[in-house]
Amino acid sequence: MFDSGQFDAPFLLAQVRAWGGELGFSQIGVAGVDLSSAEPGLLAWLAEGFHGDMAYMQAHGVRRARPAELVPGTTSVITARMDYLAATPEGWQAIEFDRLQSSREGIVSLYARGRDYHKVLRQRLQKLADRIAAAVGPFGHRVFTDSAPVLEVELAARSGQGWRGRHTLVLNREGGSMFFLGEIYVDLALPATEPVADHCGSCTACIDVCPTGAIVAPYRLDARRCISYLTIEHAGTIPLELRPLMGNRIYGCDDCQLVCPWNKFARTATLPDFAPRAGLVGQPLVALFAWTEEEFLRHTEGSPIRRIGHERWxxxxxxxxxxxxxxxxDAQVRAALQARREDPSALVREHVGWALGVER
Known part of the structure; x- marks a missing residue:
């Protein structure tokens, strides 16, 4: 355990916030490690099976709500958020909704159009930890970015990054929800930053717009119905009843964020890493479907999309x-599907067969 008597905790926190800004983070907060009040909700969510194929969530269980068990010695959690929205014209939400009506264009979620956020945030969180070490000496810590059993939204909300919206994402009055979250578990006793009030009011736009009805109740998401889960986390056959509802979304889904009134305040990214790659935006589905595995790997190098592999793509x-x-x-669309009727993957063949057999 680090000797907290060696440093001025409030002063250090002010320094960490300043360093965080220099590293591209839009906000730094601190949460305590007692998340016991979140455990019943987590267990109920798992009991419903809402985690789907994400077995690691069941395996870790309440450990997600116990930072000091995950990283022994942890006394505080530094939370960080980083904006990822690329420079867009006014009315970008309406523009993205319009693109969803271009049925022959493949739509990749906004967050995945640039560089893999795991790498960007992890590197910068580690740089932040290095600066802390330079100021106070060696200390126990571990960096996380959507990479371990961590209750990211809970920690972010408790530390004042924003409040949990009805779609379960964190919302910020000055930044909407178009940002990534990251954490540093530390053995430094830092003062916790204050949470903020919920400002969703009576709005249910995110629940109403969800294409598959995945937000089954306010603050309750059934991942098994979520298009982001189906296109990214789910490795097998996509349920027949959900396929028509997916439209042209081929990696992730932004609908609940696009419709959210708070995202009119979403800030654009300060880092160039999240600028969209030309090959992943505005592309015809038939062109993307023609990629060989080698082309897929080349186009998705350094992208979060690569993790799903060519088959799921x-x-x-x-x-x-x-x-x-x-x-x-459309003759071109039908021909593209016909070209993969004998694909080596049974998973691909099954979905191609369904696509060719759909009726208008």
Whole structure:
């Protein structure tokens, strides 16, 4: 355990916030490690099976709500958020909704159009930890970015990064929800920063807009129905009843964020890392479906998309092509699907077969 008597905790926190800003973080907060009040909700969510195929969530159980068990010696959690929205014209939310109506274009979630955020945040959080060490000496710590059993939203909300919206994401009055979260578990006794009040009021726009009804109640998400889960975390066959609802979304889904009134305050990224890659934005589904595995790996190098692999990429696009055919017969779309009828992957063949058999 680090000897807290060796430093002025409030002064150090002020320094950490300043260093965080220099490293591109939009806000730094501190949460305590007693998350026991969050355990019943976590256990109830797991009991409902809402985590789907994400078995690691069940395996870790309440450990997610016990930072000092995950990293022994932890006494405080430094939380950080980083804006990722690329420079966009006014009315960007409406523009993105319009793109969802272009059925032959493949839509990748906004956060995944640039560099893999795991790498960007992890590196910068480690630099922040290094600056702390330079100021106070060696201390126990561990950096996290959506990479371990951590209750990120709970920690962010407790430390004043924002409040938990009805869609379960963190909302900030000055920054909406278009940001990434990261944490540093530390053995330094830092003063906790104050949480903020909920400002959703009576709004249910995120619940109403969800294409698959995945937000089954305020603050309660059934991941098994979520398009982000289906296109990224889920490795197998996509349920038949959900395929038509996915539209042209081939990696992730932003609908609940696009409709949120608070995102009119979303800030653009200060780092160039999250600038969208040309090959992943505004591309026809047929062009993306034609990628070989080598082309897929080349186009997604350094991108979060690479983690799903070529097979799931093709599965997702096959569904989107089927939905395009449902809206309008298109010889090019049908030919692209026909070209993969004998794909080596049974998973791809099944979804291609479904796409070719859909009726308008």
């Amino acid at each position: 093709l599965r997702n696009i096959a569904v989107a092509l089927g939905n395009a055919l449902r809206r309008e017969e």
